[in-house]
Amino acid sequence: MDRMIARIFVVCLLLIGVVVVAVTADFHLPGNHAGYAPTQPINFSHRLHAGELSIDCTYCHYGARKSRTAGIPPANICMNCHQDVTSSFDTMLSEKLKAIDEEREATRIISPEIAKIYRALGLNPEGLPDPEQDPEPIQWTRVHHLADFVAFDHSVHVAGGIACQSCHGPVQTMDRLRQDRDLNMGFCLDCHRNTPAIASPDGHTTHVSTDCAACHY
Ligand code: HEC
Ligand code: HEC
Ligand code: HEC
Ligand code: HEC
Ligand code: HEC
Structure with a gap:
Protein backbone atom coordinates (compact mmCIF):
# COMPACT_ATOMS: atom_id res chain seq x y z
CA MET A 1 0.00 0.00 0.00
CA ASP A 2 2.85 2.39 0.93
CA ARG A 3 4.55 1.67 -2.39
CA MET A 4 1.27 2.42 -4.17
CA ILE A 5 1.04 5.85 -2.51
CA ALA A 6 4.69 6.52 -3.29
CA ARG A 7 4.06 5.70 -6.94
CA ILE A 8 1.03 7.97 -7.16
CA PHE A 9 3.10 10.70 -5.53
CA VAL A 10 5.89 10.32 -8.11
CA VAL A 11 3.41 10.35 -11.01
CA CYS A 12 1.81 13.53 -9.63
CA LEU A 13 5.21 15.21 -9.34
CA LEU A 14 6.01 14.27 -12.94
CA LEU A 15 2.69 15.67 -14.17
CA ILE A 16 3.25 18.93 -12.31
CA GLY A 17 6.76 19.09 -13.81
CA VAL A 18 5.39 18.65 -17.33
CA VAL A 19 2.80 21.40 -16.80
CA VAL A 20 5.42 23.79 -15.39
CA VAL A 21 7.78 23.17 -18.32
CA ALA A 22 4.95 23.55 -20.86
CA VAL A 23 3.82 26.84 -19.34
CA THR A 24 7.27 28.41 -18.90
CA ALA A 25 8.56 27.27 -22.33
CA ASP A 26 5.90 29.38 -24.01
CA PHE A 27 6.02 32.20 -21.53
CA HIS A 28 8.23 35.16 -22.32
CA LEU A 29 8.49 38.60 -20.82
CA PRO A 30 9.56 41.23 -23.33
CA GLY A 31 13.31 41.82 -23.21
CA ASN A 32 16.64 40.75 -24.65
CA HIS A 33 15.99 37.04 -25.29
CA ALA A 34 17.94 35.08 -27.91
CA GLY A 35 15.66 32.56 -29.59
CA TYR A 36 12.43 34.45 -28.90
CA ALA A 37 10.13 33.84 -31.90
CA PRO A 38 6.50 34.73 -31.15
CA THR A 39 3.71 33.74 -33.55
CA GLN A 40 2.54 36.76 -35.53
CA PRO A 41 -0.99 37.80 -36.52
CA ILE A 42 -0.13 37.22 -40.21
CA ASN A 43 2.00 34.29 -41.30
CA PHE A 44 4.60 36.61 -42.86
CA SER A 45 7.81 34.89 -44.04
CA HIS A 46 11.18 36.65 -44.26
CA ARG A 47 12.54 33.55 -46.02
CA LEU A 48 10.03 34.10 -48.83
CA HIS A 49 10.23 37.91 -49.07
CA ALA A 50 13.87 38.70 -48.19
CA GLY A 51 15.28 35.31 -49.32
CA GLU A 52 13.45 33.86 -52.31
CA LEU A 53 12.09 37.17 -53.64
CA SER A 54 15.26 39.11 -52.62
CA ILE A 55 13.38 42.20 -51.48
CA ASP A 56 15.85 44.58 -49.82
CA CYS A 57 15.54 44.81 -46.01
CA THR A 58 15.29 48.60 -46.13
CA TYR A 59 12.53 48.54 -48.78
CA CYS A 60 10.27 47.56 -45.87
CA PRO A 74 2.66 49.76 -42.61
CA ALA A 75 0.18 47.62 -44.54
CA ASN A 76 0.16 49.94 -47.56
CA ILE A 77 3.78 48.88 -48.29
CA CYS A 78 2.50 45.30 -48.52
CA MET A 79 -0.15 46.51 -50.98
CA ASN A 80 2.51 47.70 -53.45
CA THR A 86 -3.58 38.05 -53.92
CA SER A 87 -2.34 34.53 -53.12
CA SER A 88 0.66 32.30 -53.79
CA PHE A 89 1.98 32.11 -57.36
CA ASP A 90 0.94 28.44 -57.48
CA THR A 91 -2.67 29.21 -56.58
CA MET A 92 -2.91 32.11 -59.03
CA LEU A 93 -1.33 30.14 -61.87
CA SER A 94 -3.55 27.09 -61.46
CA GLU A 95 -6.66 29.33 -61.42
CA LYS A 96 -5.46 31.08 -64.63
CA LEU A 97 -4.88 27.75 -66.37
CA LYS A 98 -8.24 26.43 -65.21
CA ALA A 99 -9.97 29.58 -66.46
CA ILE A 100 -8.34 29.24 -69.91
CA ASP A 101 -9.40 25.60 -69.99
CA GLU A 102 -13.00 26.45 -69.07
CA GLU A 103 -13.03 29.54 -71.37
CA ARG A 104 -13.96 32.00 -68.64
CA GLU A 105 -12.40 34.97 -66.82
CA ALA A 106 -9.98 33.99 -64.05
CA THR A 107 -11.41 34.81 -60.61
CA ARG A 108 -9.45 36.79 -58.07
CA ILE A 109 -8.48 34.37 -55.29
CA ILE A 110 -7.48 36.00 -52.02
CA SER A 111 -5.66 33.68 -49.63
CA PRO A 112 -6.73 33.82 -45.96
CA GLU A 113 -3.40 35.41 -44.93
CA ILE A 114 -3.48 38.11 -47.64
CA ALA A 115 -7.12 38.78 -46.74
CA LYS A 116 -5.87 39.95 -43.33
CA ILE A 117 -3.87 42.74 -45.01
CA TYR A 118 -7.01 43.87 -46.86
CA ARG A 119 -9.02 43.78 -43.64
CA ALA A 120 -6.37 45.84 -41.84
CA LEU A 121 -6.76 48.57 -44.48
CA GLY A 122 -10.56 48.40 -44.50
CA LEU A 123 -10.62 47.13 -48.09
CA ASN A 124 -12.94 44.62 -49.75
CA PRO A 125 -11.56 41.68 -51.78
CA GLU A 126 -11.46 43.88 -54.90
CA GLY A 127 -9.12 46.27 -53.08
CA LEU A 128 -11.75 49.02 -52.75
CA PRO A 129 -12.79 50.74 -49.49
CA ASP A 130 -15.34 48.62 -47.67
CA PRO A 131 -17.91 50.69 -45.69
CA GLU A 132 -18.54 47.67 -43.42
CA GLN A 133 -14.88 47.38 -42.45
CA ASP A 134 -13.03 49.96 -40.33
CA PRO A 135 -9.26 50.02 -40.89
CA GLU A 136 -7.36 48.58 -37.93
CA PRO A 137 -3.57 48.28 -37.96
CA ILE A 138 -1.99 44.81 -37.84
CA GLN A 139 -0.90 44.09 -34.26
CA TRP A 140 2.58 42.64 -34.89
CA ILE A 162 27.18 47.15 -40.85
CA ALA A 163 24.93 44.47 -42.36
CA CYS A 164 21.60 43.81 -40.66
CA GLN A 165 22.65 40.16 -40.39
CA SER A 166 25.64 40.90 -38.15
CA CYS A 167 23.16 41.63 -35.36
CA HIS A 168 19.98 39.88 -36.51
CA GLY A 169 21.45 36.70 -38.02
CA PRO A 170 20.28 35.02 -41.25
CA VAL A 171 16.84 36.69 -41.31
CA GLN A 172 16.46 35.83 -45.02
CA THR A 173 16.20 32.13 -44.04
CA MET A 174 13.58 32.56 -41.31
CA ASP A 175 9.96 31.64 -41.97
CA ARG A 176 9.08 32.94 -38.54
CA LEU A 177 11.28 35.74 -37.29
CA ARG A 178 13.31 35.09 -34.15
CA GLN A 179 15.79 37.09 -32.13
CA ASP A 180 18.91 35.30 -33.37
CA ARG A 181 21.38 36.19 -30.65
CA ASP A 182 21.78 37.76 -27.25
CA LEU A 183 22.23 41.49 -27.90
CA ASN A 184 23.98 42.13 -24.60
CA MET A 185 26.57 44.76 -23.75
CA GLY A 186 29.52 42.44 -24.44
CA PHE A 187 28.24 41.86 -27.96
CA CYS A 188 28.10 45.61 -28.68
CA LEU A 189 31.50 46.29 -27.09
CA ASP A 190 33.26 43.41 -28.88
CA CYS A 191 32.48 44.93 -32.23
CA HIS A 192 33.10 48.53 -31.11
CA ARG A 193 36.55 47.56 -29.83
CA ASN A 194 37.50 45.42 -32.82
CA THR A 195 36.08 47.38 -35.71
CA PRO A 196 38.96 48.92 -37.64
CA ALA A 197 39.49 52.55 -36.81
CA ILE A 198 37.57 55.06 -38.84
CA ALA A 199 39.57 57.74 -40.64
CA SER A 200 38.42 61.25 -39.78
CA PRO A 201 38.67 64.20 -42.20
CA ASP A 202 41.84 65.63 -40.53
CA GLY A 203 43.74 62.38 -41.15
CA HIS A 204 43.53 61.11 -37.55
CA THR A 205 41.94 57.77 -36.84
CA THR A 206 39.24 57.28 -34.27
CA HIS A 207 37.69 54.19 -32.76
CA VAL A 208 34.04 53.50 -32.40
CA SER A 209 33.02 54.80 -29.00
CA THR A 210 33.08 52.53 -25.95
CA ASP A 211 32.15 55.37 -23.56
CA CYS A 212 29.31 54.47 -21.25
CA ALA A 213 27.52 57.65 -22.27
CA ALA A 214 27.52 56.66 -25.96
CA CYS A 215 25.04 53.90 -25.22
CA HIS A 216 23.48 54.82 -21.87
CA TYR A 217 21.49 57.91 -21.04
C1 HEC B 1 8.29 42.73 -47.39
C2 HEC B 1 8.65 43.47 -46.19
C3 HEC B 1 9.84 43.06 -45.37
C4 HEC B 1 11.14 42.81 -45.79
C5 HEC B 1 11.67 42.81 -47.21
C6 HEC B 1 11.90 42.54 -44.60
N1 HEC B 1 11.10 42.62 -43.50
FE1 HEC B 1 11.69 42.41 -41.58
N2 HEC B 1 9.75 42.56 -40.93
C7 HEC B 1 8.67 42.77 -41.76
C8 HEC B 1 7.45 42.62 -40.98
C9 HEC B 1 6.02 42.75 -41.50
C10 HEC B 1 7.85 42.33 -39.65
C11 HEC B 1 6.94 42.06 -38.44
C12 HEC B 1 6.49 40.61 -38.45
C13 HEC B 1 7.58 39.64 -38.09
O1 HEC B 1 8.24 39.83 -37.05
O2 HEC B 1 7.80 38.68 -38.86
C14 HEC B 1 9.30 42.32 -39.66
C15 HEC B 1 10.09 42.09 -38.53
C16 HEC B 1 11.49 42.17 -38.53
C17 HEC B 1 12.31 42.12 -37.35
C18 HEC B 1 11.82 41.98 -35.92
C19 HEC B 1 11.30 43.28 -35.37
C20 HEC B 1 10.93 43.19 -33.92
O3 HEC B 1 9.73 43.08 -33.63
O4 HEC B 1 11.82 43.20 -33.06
C21 HEC B 1 13.62 42.20 -37.76
C22 HEC B 1 14.85 42.19 -36.89
C23 HEC B 1 13.59 42.28 -39.20
N3 HEC B 1 12.29 42.26 -39.63
C24 HEC B 1 14.73 42.33 -39.97
C25 HEC B 1 14.72 42.24 -41.37
C26 HEC B 1 15.91 42.05 -42.16
C27 HEC B 1 17.32 41.95 -41.63
C28 HEC B 1 15.50 41.99 -43.47
C29 HEC B 1 16.34 41.72 -44.70
C30 HEC B 1 17.15 40.49 -44.67
C31 HEC B 1 14.05 42.18 -43.48
N4 HEC B 1 13.63 42.30 -42.18
C32 HEC B 1 13.26 42.23 -44.60
C33 HEC B 1 8.71 43.08 -43.11
C34 HEC B 1 9.83 42.93 -43.92
C1 HEC C 1 7.83 43.61 -53.40
C2 HEC C 1 6.64 42.77 -53.38
C3 HEC C 1 6.04 42.32 -52.06
C4 HEC C 1 5.86 43.06 -50.91
C5 HEC C 1 6.22 44.51 -50.65
C6 HEC C 1 5.19 42.18 -49.97
N1 HEC C 1 4.99 40.95 -50.52
FE1 HEC C 1 4.08 39.35 -49.64
N2 HEC C 1 4.43 38.23 -51.29
C7 HEC C 1 4.95 38.70 -52.48
C8 HEC C 1 4.87 37.64 -53.49
C9 HEC C 1 5.34 37.76 -54.93
C10 HEC C 1 4.29 36.51 -52.85
C11 HEC C 1 3.97 35.15 -53.46
C12 HEC C 1 5.22 34.35 -53.63
C13 HEC C 1 5.01 32.91 -53.99
O1 HEC C 1 3.90 32.38 -54.05
O2 HEC C 1 6.04 32.24 -54.22
C14 HEC C 1 4.02 36.93 -51.47
C15 HEC C 1 3.43 36.10 -50.52
C16 HEC C 1 2.97 36.52 -49.30
C17 HEC C 1 2.23 35.70 -48.37
C18 HEC C 1 1.83 34.24 -48.56
C19 HEC C 1 0.55 34.19 -49.35
C20 HEC C 1 -0.08 32.84 -49.40
O3 HEC C 1 -1.29 32.76 -49.21
O4 HEC C 1 0.64 31.85 -49.63
C21 HEC C 1 1.92 36.48 -47.27
C22 HEC C 1 1.14 36.09 -46.04
C23 HEC C 1 2.50 37.79 -47.53
N3 HEC C 1 3.11 37.78 -48.76
C24 HEC C 1 2.39 38.86 -46.66
C25 HEC C 1 2.97 40.11 -46.88
C26 HEC C 1 2.92 41.21 -45.94
C27 HEC C 1 2.20 41.18 -44.61
C28 HEC C 1 3.59 42.24 -46.52
C29 HEC C 1 3.87 43.62 -45.93
C30 HEC C 1 4.51 43.64 -44.63
C31 HEC C 1 4.08 41.79 -47.80
N4 HEC C 1 3.69 40.49 -47.99
C32 HEC C 1 4.82 42.56 -48.70
C33 HEC C 1 5.44 39.95 -52.72
C34 HEC C 1 5.48 41.00 -51.80
C1 HEC D 1 24.61 46.80 -34.71
C2 HEC D 1 23.49 45.92 -34.53
C3 HEC D 1 22.29 46.05 -35.42
C4 HEC D 1 22.25 46.22 -36.78
C5 HEC D 1 23.41 46.34 -37.76
C6 HEC D 1 20.85 46.25 -37.14
N1 HEC D 1 20.06 46.11 -36.03
FE1 HEC D 1 18.05 46.03 -35.96
N2 HEC D 1 18.10 46.00 -33.92
C7 HEC D 1 19.25 45.96 -33.17
C8 HEC D 1 18.92 46.07 -31.77
C9 HEC D 1 19.90 46.08 -30.62
C10 HEC D 1 17.50 46.16 -31.70
C11 HEC D 1 16.64 46.31 -30.45
C12 HEC D 1 16.49 47.78 -30.17
C13 HEC D 1 15.67 48.04 -28.93
O1 HEC D 1 14.98 47.16 -28.44
O2 HEC D 1 15.71 49.20 -28.45
C14 HEC D 1 17.03 46.11 -33.08
C15 HEC D 1 15.70 46.17 -33.45
C16 HEC D 1 15.24 46.06 -34.77
C17 HEC D 1 13.84 46.09 -35.16
C18 HEC D 1 12.65 46.27 -34.23
C19 HEC D 1 12.67 47.63 -33.56
C20 HEC D 1 12.78 48.78 -34.51
O3 HEC D 1 13.83 49.44 -34.49
O4 HEC D 1 11.87 49.04 -35.29
C21 HEC D 1 13.81 45.96 -36.53
C22 HEC D 1 12.58 45.95 -37.42
C23 HEC D 1 15.19 45.86 -36.98
N3 HEC D 1 16.01 45.93 -35.89
C24 HEC D 1 15.56 45.72 -38.31
C25 HEC D 1 16.87 45.91 -38.76
C26 HEC D 1 17.25 46.00 -40.18
C27 HEC D 1 16.30 45.87 -41.35
C28 HEC D 1 18.59 46.22 -40.21
C29 HEC D 1 19.48 46.49 -41.42
C30 HEC D 1 19.07 47.57 -42.30
C31 HEC D 1 19.07 46.23 -38.83
N4 HEC D 1 18.00 46.04 -37.99
C32 HEC D 1 20.39 46.39 -38.43
C33 HEC D 1 20.53 45.83 -33.64
C34 HEC D 1 20.91 45.98 -34.96
C1 HEC E 1 29.16 44.51 -35.90
C2 HEC E 1 29.67 45.71 -35.29
C3 HEC E 1 28.82 46.49 -34.33
C4 HEC E 1 27.96 46.01 -33.36
C5 HEC E 1 27.62 44.57 -33.04
C6 HEC E 1 27.44 47.16 -32.67
N1 HEC E 1 27.94 48.31 -33.20
FE1 HEC E 1 27.52 50.21 -32.59
N2 HEC E 1 28.70 50.95 -34.06
C7 HEC E 1 29.45 50.21 -34.95
C8 HEC E 1 30.17 51.11 -35.85
C9 HEC E 1 31.12 50.69 -36.98
C10 HEC E 1 29.83 52.42 -35.47
C11 HEC E 1 30.33 53.73 -36.04
C12 HEC E 1 29.63 54.05 -37.32
C13 HEC E 1 30.24 55.29 -37.96
O1 HEC E 1 30.15 56.35 -37.30
O2 HEC E 1 30.75 55.16 -39.04
C14 HEC E 1 28.90 52.29 -34.33
C15 HEC E 1 28.36 53.37 -33.65
C16 HEC E 1 27.54 53.28 -32.54
C17 HEC E 1 27.05 54.40 -31.78
C18 HEC E 1 27.42 55.86 -32.02
C19 HEC E 1 28.72 56.07 -31.28
C20 HEC E 1 29.39 57.37 -31.60
O3 HEC E 1 30.57 57.48 -31.23
O4 HEC E 1 28.78 58.24 -32.19
C21 HEC E 1 26.29 53.91 -30.76
C22 HEC E 1 25.56 54.67 -29.67
C23 HEC E 1 26.28 52.46 -30.90
N3 HEC E 1 27.05 52.12 -31.98
C24 HEC E 1 25.58 51.59 -30.07
C25 HEC E 1 25.60 50.20 -30.20
C26 HEC E 1 24.86 49.29 -29.34
C27 HEC E 1 23.98 49.69 -28.19
C28 HEC E 1 25.11 48.03 -29.81
C29 HEC E 1 24.61 46.71 -29.27
C30 HEC E 1 23.20 46.53 -29.14
C31 HEC E 1 26.02 48.15 -30.94
N4 HEC E 1 26.29 49.47 -31.15
C32 HEC E 1 26.52 47.07 -31.63
C33 HEC E 1 29.52 48.84 -34.99
C34 HEC E 1 28.80 47.95 -34.22
C1 HEC F 1 28.28 49.99 -27.24
C2 HEC F 1 27.22 50.18 -26.33
C3 HEC F 1 27.44 50.13 -24.84
C4 HEC F 1 28.45 50.75 -24.14
C5 HEC F 1 29.60 51.58 -24.68
C6 HEC F 1 28.19 50.47 -22.74
N1 HEC F 1 27.05 49.71 -22.62
FE1 HEC F 1 26.24 49.05 -20.87
N2 HEC F 1 24.82 47.99 -21.91
C7 HEC F 1 24.71 47.97 -23.28
C8 HEC F 1 23.69 47.01 -23.64
C9 HEC F 1 23.23 46.68 -25.05
C10 HEC F 1 23.20 46.43 -22.45
C11 HEC F 1 22.17 45.32 -22.29
C12 HEC F 1 20.74 45.80 -22.32
C13 HEC F 1 19.75 44.66 -22.30
O1 HEC F 1 20.13 43.52 -22.06
O2 HEC F 1 18.56 44.92 -22.52
C14 HEC F 1 23.94 47.09 -21.35
C15 HEC F 1 23.73 46.83 -20.02
C16 HEC F 1 24.37 47.50 -18.99
C17 HEC F 1 24.07 47.32 -17.60
C18 HEC F 1 23.04 46.37 -17.00
C19 HEC F 1 23.66 45.05 -16.64
C20 HEC F 1 23.97 44.22 -17.82
O3 HEC F 1 25.14 43.86 -18.02
O4 HEC F 1 23.04 43.90 -18.60
C21 HEC F 1 24.92 48.14 -16.89
C22 HEC F 1 25.00 48.31 -15.38
C23 HEC F 1 25.74 48.84 -17.87
N3 HEC F 1 25.37 48.44 -19.13
C24 HEC F 1 26.73 49.76 -17.56
C25 HEC F 1 27.65 50.27 -18.48
C26 HEC F 1 28.85 51.06 -18.11
C27 HEC F 1 29.23 51.45 -16.70
C28 HEC F 1 29.49 51.36 -19.27
C29 HEC F 1 30.82 52.10 -19.45
C30 HEC F 1 31.96 51.43 -18.85
C31 HEC F 1 28.70 50.80 -20.36
N4 HEC F 1 27.61 50.14 -19.82
C32 HEC F 1 29.00 50.92 -21.71
C33 HEC F 1 25.44 48.73 -24.18
C34 HEC F 1 26.57 49.48 -23.86
Missing part, protein backbone atom coordinates in the same frame (compact mmCIF):
# COMPACT_ATOMS: atom_id res chain seq x y z
CA HIS A 61 12.35 48.73 -42.88
CA TYR A 62 13.08 52.12 -44.46
CA GLY A 63 13.35 53.77 -41.03
CA ALA A 64 16.73 52.04 -40.49
CA ARG A 65 18.45 54.36 -42.98
CA LYS A 66 17.50 57.62 -41.27
CA SER A 67 16.35 57.02 -37.73
CA ARG A 68 17.02 55.19 -34.51
CA THR A 69 14.31 52.65 -35.14
CA ALA A 70 14.03 50.41 -38.20
CA GLY A 71 10.23 50.30 -37.94
CA ILE A 72 7.70 47.71 -39.08
CA PRO A 73 6.26 48.54 -42.52
CA CYS A 81 2.62 44.02 -54.37
CA HIS A 82 -0.45 42.46 -52.78
CA GLN A 83 -2.86 44.62 -54.73
CA ASP A 84 -2.08 42.16 -57.55
CA VAL A 85 -0.46 39.22 -55.77
CA THR A 141 4.20 41.22 -31.77
CA ARG A 142 7.46 42.94 -30.99
CA VAL A 143 10.43 40.54 -31.03
CA HIS A 144 13.40 42.66 -29.87
CA HIS A 145 13.28 44.76 -26.76
CA LEU A 146 16.44 46.06 -25.12
CA ALA A 147 16.25 47.74 -21.74
CA ASP A 148 15.09 51.36 -21.91
CA PHE A 149 18.43 52.66 -20.55
CA VAL A 150 20.22 51.62 -23.76
CA ALA A 151 20.34 54.04 -26.67
CA PHE A 152 20.56 51.98 -29.82
CA ASP A 153 20.52 53.78 -33.17
CA HIS A 154 20.03 51.94 -36.46
CA SER A 155 21.01 54.78 -38.77
CA VAL A 156 24.62 55.12 -37.49
CA HIS A 157 25.17 51.41 -38.08
CA VAL A 158 23.55 51.34 -41.52
CA ALA A 159 25.62 54.42 -42.50
CA GLY A 160 28.71 52.64 -41.12
CA GLY A 161 28.08 49.75 -43.51
